[in-house]
Amino acid sequence: MQQAATNWWVEITTLSPRCIYYFGPFETNEEAKAAYPGYVKDLDGEGAKGIIVVIQRCQPKELTICEEDKI
Template sequence: MWLSLLEWLGLAWWVEIDTSDCTYFFGPFSSQKEALEAQPGYIEDLEQEGASGIQTNAQRMRQPTQLTIEKTPVNVIDNRYSALR
């Protein structure tokens, strides 16, 4: 119930892990300590999957609309727009 209240208020803690290919959000957690304690396990899993350029951040926020956000390669061009613009 406490965690639900924190989520509703946007005060729950989330671990954001940014890699060269994706940004991942893990949570929610009721405290920064809890989020930071969980972080190494997530990093280990991503390293085993071959992730590189890993950067982490624990922050208070509302639940992200997406838990995994894939990055668009800079050289990918669709029919109308270039990511280089």
């Protein structure tokens, strides 16, 4: 039986646009490390700025979370 939050996920935060993306799940930290450069390349190609990558064990409820500009 698999416990919640045992899978590895790549969490990528971008400052512009202000978003958090989750990619996964991966069975090992090494699989996540091998995969994340492709995600960063795609986001960079889409013009994202301020890219921060964190590899962690978690269970995201949403795969993409973006802050809407509220005025």
